[in-house]
Amino acid sequence: MNKHEQHRIKQLGEYPFTRVRKLLDGLTPNPKLELIDAGAGEPRLPLPDFVQPILTEHLTGFSRYPTIIGNDFLRQAIADWLKRRFSLRNIDANSQVLSANGTREALFAAAHALINPECSTKPWVMMPNPMYQIYLGAAITAGAKAYLQPCTADTGFAPDIEGIADEVWQNTALVYVCSPSNPTGWVADEAYYTKLLTLAEKFNFYVLADECYSEIYYTHKPIGLLEVAQTMGNVDYKRCLVMNSLSKRSALPGLRSGLIAGDADLIALFAKFRSYTGPATPLPLQHVAAAAWSDETHVQRNLQVYRDSLDAFFDVYGGEVPHGSFFVWLAVDNEQEFVRRAYVEQAVKILPGSYLATEDAQGNNAGTGYIRAALVDGPAKAADLARRLKTCTSTTKAR
Ligand SMILES: Cc1ncc(COP(=O)(O)O)c(C=O)c1O
Structure with missing residues (x-):
């Protein structure tokens, strides 16, 4: 049976987060450092003020x-x-x-x-x-x-x-x-x-x-x-x-x-x-x-945090700031190895770029040689993340 004759669900690859869990399985993040989870693109900013009162007011809507x-x-x-x-x-x-x-x-x-x-x-x-x-x-x-x-x-x-x-x-x-x-x-x-x-x-x-x-x-x-x-x-x-x-x-x-x-x-x-x-x-x-x-008030407030986080990251790491989103997409030598080392040595969770792409007909994966990190924890953590990733990059070069 060729790939395209399989049940459609079986043709799907494993989701990137499942793959990264397996990649890091059995490894321990550096216990001397606080873990930075830059893997998922999940914003971690305060709840806008209006959420709770509106929920309370409309609670009966659940019926x-x-x-x-x-x-x-x-x-x-x-x-x-x-x-x-x-x-x-x-x-x-x-x-x-x-x-x-x-x-x-x-x-x-x-x-x-x-x-x-x-x-x-x-x-x-x-x-x-x-x-x-x-x-x-x-x-x-x-x-x-x-x-x-x-x-x-x-x-x-x-x-x-x-x-x-x-x-x-x-x-x-x-x-x-x-x-x-x-x-x-x-x-x-x-x-x-x-x-x-x-x-x-x-x-x-x-x-x-x-x-x-x-x-x-x-x-x-x-x-x-x-x-x-x-x-x-x-x-x-x-x-x-x-x-x-x-x-x-x-x-x-x-x-x-x-x-x-x-x-x-x-x-x-x-x-x-x-x-x-x-x-x-x-x-x-x-x-x-x-x-x-x-x-728009809460949106502008959030935007400022993302911009400050991008500035904080690139001030340390160097390179070009992306035009949009809160992701950084960084070129590295061997992305899976880099992700494992970032976890073990620097207590950082990130994603291998190849997990976010798929192989073309020639067997090339457009995400090979990249990692993705999400700047979702504010500027101070973004700067810390940049320092830790930079350490990984420079030790890779030194090897
Ligand atoms: C590019 C892109 N589109 C859509 C989504 C889905 O977001 P949601 O289902 O939370 O609206 C995400 C979530 O990470 C995303 O990165």
């Missing part, structure tokens, strides 16, 4: 079923935020917006809902490599073929769209873009999104932009897919979907709340699919989510 698409007040708060943030003239809360139970489930479900690889001539789902692993898992389990766009130092970490043959675009149903990117910190600019949307129109595929890190940037606010569509005259956002999340922007990963927005036809299709899978967000949590989309 009711919430609507799966998100109640009106939440979809309206999301539409208002999208308008403010991306200068959108129109986005209709009823037909162009859905609530997500965190974007992870929505990013995964989208491929299942929107494409039909088995009975169409468009079997490809395109995605960056390295990538947020959900895109790959979604493509595989939806029965599509994953077309990998290597994002390496040679491409400036951008997913290449120039060198792809027309035949591939013709056979592509859906393109996942991640901007700002986990793990590389690359951010799409207007020219990039314009080229991609021009190709989408020419070859009739969908673009799904994962913009979960849009509010975490070093200097410039990242541009959004919908605002570029609007500038191009695509005011109905045809073929476009975006997803965004309160997990990163509001440091509320446990709330499990995000947004889906864009083309009304895709939203209708997706809403129908979701009426069967049922990812509803409990009502009290929807109230917290609506408040979080309506407040």
Whole structure:
């Protein structure tokens, strides 16, 4: 049986966090140092002030079923935020917006809902490599073929769209873009999104932009897919979907709340699919989510912490600060060995870049030779992390 004849679930690789647990299994972190866990991209900032009073006020909402698409007040708060943030003239809360139970489930479900690889001539789902692993898992389990766009130092970490043959675009149903990117910190600019949307129109595929890190940037606010569509005259956002999340922007990963927005036809299709899978967000949590989309004070406060953390890290480590996200993507000699040593010698948990990518047809893994660290514990820990990783790098060189 070849790989593609296996049950789809068996074609999935183990999730990166499971792999890293195995990589570190049996090793002891340096007991003289406090452990720094920079492995998971989990914001660790204080709970915004408004969360508790809103929860208390709406507690009885737990006795009711919430609507799966998100109640009106939440979809309206999301539409208002999208308008403010991306200068959108129109986005209709009823037909162009859905609530997500965190974007992870929505990013995964989208491929299942929107494409039909088995009975169409468009079997490809395109995605960056390295990538947020959900895109790959979604493509595989939806029965599509994953077309990998290597994002390496040679491409400036951008997913290449120039060198792809027309035949591939013709056979592509859906393109996942991640901007700002986990793990590389690359951010799409207007020219990039314009080229991609021009190709989408020419070859009739969908673009799904994962913009979960849009509010975490070093200097410039990242541009959004919908605002570029609007500038191009695509005011109905045809073929476009975006997803965004309160997990990163509001440091509320446990709330499990995000947004889906864009083309009304895709939203209708997706809403129908979701009426069967049922990812509803409990009502009290929807109230917290609506408040979080309506407040920028806590977001600006969080952003300052991330910027200070990036400064603190790169002041010590040196190198170029990424444009977006709170990840650092660092070149090292042997990433798995480096991760083990960082744990044993420096009590630091990080991820090997190769675990965040997958092998292409030639057996190359675009994450080889990199590690990812998340700056989620504030500037002082970021500086400490940089010192410890630098020690590992210099001892590697000395060997
Ligand atoms: C690129 C990217 N997209 C989406 C998500 C999912 O976030 P959530 O499900 O918390 O909205 C993550 C989480 O780490 C991520 O890194």
